[in-house]
Amino acid sequence: MAHVNAQCRLRNRPVGLPTADDFGYVEEPAPQPADGQFLVRVGHLSIDPAMRSWMNAGRSYVPPVGVGEVMRAAGIGEVVESRHPGHPVGQVVGGVFGVQRYALSDGEGVTPVDLSLGEAPVHLGALGFSGLTAHIGLLDIGRPRPGQTVVVSAAAGSVGSLTGQIAKINGCRAVGIAGGPDKCRFLLEELGFDGAVDYKAGGVRGQVRDLAPDGVDVFFDNVGGDILDDVLTTLAHGARVVISGAVSQYNAERGTRGPANYMQLLVKRATMTGFVVSDHAARFPAARTELSGWLRTGQLKEHTHLVTGGVAAFPEALLGLFAGKNTGKTVLAL
Ligand SMILES: NC(=O)c1ccc[n+]([C@@H]2O[C@H](COP(=O)([O-])OP(=O)(O)OC[C@H]3O[C@@H](n4cnc5c(N)ncnc54)[C@H](OP(=O)(O)O)[C@@H]3O)[C@@H](O)[C@H]2O)c1
Structure with missing residues (x-):
């Protein structure tokens, strides 16, 4: 039939x-x-x-x-x-x-x-493009070292929630930026993030500075716009900014707004790198093996x-x- x-x-x-x-x-x-x-x-x-x-x-x-x-x-x-x-x-x-x-x-x-x-x-x-984006974007592009502070935006979303957890698995401090108290609670209580910033409450710069007093070593950015601008002012010396996406800009009618504070890259000797996960297909099998192992042991939710x-x-x-x-x-x- x-x-x-x-x-x-x-x-x-x-x-x-x-x-x-x-x-x-x-x-x-x-x-x-x-x-x-x-x-x-x-x-x-x-x-x-x-x-x-x-x-x-x-x-x-x-x-x-x-x-x-x-x-x-x-x-x-x-x-x-x-x-x-x-x-x-x-x-x-x-x-x-x-x-x-x-x-x-x-x-x-x-x-x-x-x-x-x-x-x-x-x-x-976790075993699809979200997990691969989080894994490859954070570990290959962001290259965090144990003890360093990783900040991720859209942290309660798919890529963001996995990125913060992978940072924790690799011995980093994870701070997530998300919209509203419920999502922040989710990051702290269910996913084990070390800090959560509610961007809807305002004062993102101050909140990030309080949670990363020595500066942000890796910023994994899914959002762009004001959040990127704010976090650029909180970078540590030698920081890596990973441009995963810019969800705040995808519906912009007059084109994507660029970061005003990009000179912080010079001041902090930092880098900003965009990446597209499909360019890294050779890394998929190893990343998937690691992701499925973490899911099996419950380290990754x-x-x-x-x-x-x-x-x-x-x-x-x-x-x-x-x-x-x-x-x-x-x-x-x-
Ligand atoms: N580079 C790559 O190869 C690659 C591959 C896959 C995905 N990505 C990117 O990864 C990012 C996340 O994708 P996803 O699939 O995991 O989506 P997601 O994070 O699950 O969903 C999007 C989240 O973005 C937040 N958001 C929406 N509008 C916002 C705004 N104006 N300001 C601040 N936050 C906003 C919302 O959370 P709140 O409630 O917290 O606002 C929403 O839950 C996207 O930028 C996507 O393009 C990149």
């Missing part, structure tokens, strides 16, 4: 914060696999702030999603029909399947997923913010990231 595919397509290029009208929904019969292809029933999708930049016309680190195309998303699903020898029916696989119930694939970029290591959402979080409602709930799930509704990894269940 033919499967019915539900898809979420980009209808307009959003200006500022996306609205539900920027997306359209289509139901149509799922395609039949030809020789060398297979059909995946997608179960879980990773919801990422970067999706917002993929909706803009200009190329960022990947080409934009075309107007009328299925919205790009990484996900996990099960092979339900196959004419591909490497991907039999029943296999659980991960890949960039898009915001749709069924995805046709020729296997490119698709990898089997070992559910004995964790449920599907964990493979989109994964939190999932699961959004239900299927393909039609995609805008709600995405907008939740910009409103800070999530704690941990946002996953859309289809």
Whole structure:
């Protein structure tokens, strides 16, 4: 029997914060696999702030999603029909399947997923790009030494919560910046951070200085904007600023605002380095082995913010990231 595919397509290029009208929904019969292809029933999708930049016309680190195309998303699903020898029916696989119930694939970029290591959402979080970004961004780019102070922004989110925990595992002091007292409590009480800064309470500079009196050795920045500017004034001599992302800027209508306080890099002989995790694929196997080991021993905790409602709930799930509704990894269940 033919499967019915539900898809979420980009209808307009959003200006500022996306609205539900920027997306359209289509139901149509799922395609039949030809020789060398297979059909995946997608179960879980990773919801990422970067999706917002993929909706803009200009190329960022990947080409934009075309107007009328299925919205790009990484996900996990099960092979339900196959004419591909490497991907039999029943296999659980991960890949960039898009915001749709069924995805046709020729296997490119698709990898089997070992559910004995964790449920599907964990493979989109700690064992997926979030964990790899935290691991490689902090340890390879930030290079913290034991005893040093690591500050991370969007600390209660997916990448941030893992980054702070990895800093602790590596003998550093971890200070997180997050929005609101509940998220700060979560960092301190559930994840074992040494300090938490509530940026919504204001006075970020003073709060960071109080928690890092000898200066910030590594700043892992997910947010940009005012928070980056404030932390730049608190750097230690020789600090490393890791630019992981700038979630405060992704919906800016007049372009990204740069840091006013960048001369602190000169004053503190500091560096600021941007990175894209997909450039570091050679490091993935070793990083994944370490991440899954830490999950197994309980040193690393994964939190999932699961959004239900299927393909039609995609805008709600995405907008939740910009409103800070999530704690941990946002996953859309289809
Ligand atoms: N470089 C790479 O290769 C790479 C790969 C993956 C992800 N990333 C980046 O990593 C960052 C985190 O991604 P994620 O998937 O883990 O998302 P996330 O942190 O789980 O969710 C985004 C969080 O950002 C915070 N936020 C939203 N708007 C904000 C604002 N205006 N000011 C301050 N905080 C704001 C919210 O927390 P609050 O409640 O605390 O505000 C929200 O929970 C993003 O910048 C993303 O682009 C980079």
